[in-house]
Amino acid sequence: MxxxxxxxxxxxxxxxxxxxxxxSMPLHYVAWERALAEWECTLPEDLFYAWGGRPVADIIVDLNEQQGLTMPVEVVARRREDIYQQLLPQLSxxxxxxxxxxxxxxxxxxxxxxxxxxxxxxxxxxxxxxxxxxxxxxxxxxxxxxxxxxxxxxxxxxxxxxxxxxxxxxxxxxxxxxxxxxxxxxxxxxxxxxxx
CATH class of the missing domain: 3.40.50.1000 (HAD superfamily/HAD-like)
Structure with missing residues (x-):
């Protein structure tokens, strides 16, 4: 490229x-998938990329609204960040x-x-x-x-x-x-x- x-x-x-x-976007997507799965929430990959650049809290709020969930924003954001940190050795x-x-x-x-x-x-x-x-x-x-x-x-x-x-x-x-x-x-x- x-x-x-x-x-x-x-x-x-x-x-x-x-x-x-x-x-890092592929790693962030894995972190999102794993964190959201704990709440039976999904984030399609196309939507993940379309929402690129948006704050994490805003994404969780919108997912709650779209999927009729009540995920605690701070808890899910923290979990997603923790998973991402675990994936960092794979980062390039x-x-x-x-x-x-x-x-x-x-x-x-x-x-x-x-x-x-x-x-x-x-x-x-x-x-x-x-x-x-x-x-x-x-x-x-x-x-x-x-x-x-x-x-x-x-x-x-x-x-x-x-x-x-x-x-x-x-x-x-x-x-x-x-x-x-x-x-x-x-x-x-x-x-x-x-x-x-």
């Missing part, structure tokens, strides 16, 4: 984590994105902008030996409105002290691309695992 960059004089790179830096990076991280490190400020918790993001980046490469992490809980709202990307630009229009975003989800566009940022679409 080659990941060409759009033309432009970019002053910062903003990377989503799951599915963009970390080839998306090679072409990894090349862009190494190329930018020390040359441009770079940030992670994720809908996942700080715990999950730092665990993934630490597993991949990438945590120290990033100047800023913007994770769930750092902003009020999730992607496709641009708030998280705008916060990262502010923390890096780079104008939004000078940032290049790397994203794998529709919500992420929409958020980058709404923030006035150029974006690179990272193909999902089934498309690579």
């Amino acid at each position: 080659t990941l060409p960059l759009p033309p432009g004089d970019f002053q910062a790179y903003l990377f989503d984590c799951d599915g963009t830096i970390a080839d 990076a998306v090679p072409d994105v990894l090349r862009h991280i190494h190329d930018a490190h020390g040359r441009l400020p770079i940030a992670v902008v994720s809908g996942s918790t700080r715990e999950s993001v730092t665990a993934s980046l630490r597993t991949l030996d990438l945590l120290e490469k990033f100047d800023v992490l913007v994770c769930a809980g750092d902003y009020a409105r999730a992607k496709p709202d641009p708030e998280a990307f705008l916060l990262a630009a502010k923390l890096l002290d780079v104008p939004p229009q000078s940032c290049l975003v790397f994203e794998d989800t529709d919500f992420g691309i929409q958020a980058a566009t709404a923030a006035g940022m150029a974006a690179v679409r990272v193909p999902q695992p089934r498309q690579r």
Whole structure:
């Protein structure tokens, strides 16, 4: 896979984590399946990918509503995270994105902008030996409105002290691309695992 960059004089790179830096979406899906099975809940794989970038709590609330369940959001979210942490030894990076991280490190400020918790993001980046490469992490809980709202990307630009229009975003989800566009940022679409 080659990941060409759009033309432009970019002053910062903003990377989503799951599915963009970390080839973690298949592992996250396994974690979801196992956690939800304990409550006799299902999450079809197509819907899982369509909902990529959404906060975990929002997904559990919607699944409860769709399937007439009353799963406790915090309990299921914690269980899903625990299962994901157990799967981390299987985690790998998306090679072409990894090349862009190494190329930018020390040359441009770079940030992670994720809908996942700080715990999950730092665990993934630490597993991949990438945590120290990033100047800023913007994770769930750092902003009020999730992607496709641009708030998280705008916060990262502010923390890096780079104008939004000078940032290049790397994203794998529709919500992420929409958020980058709404923030006035150029974006690179990272193909999902089934498309690579």
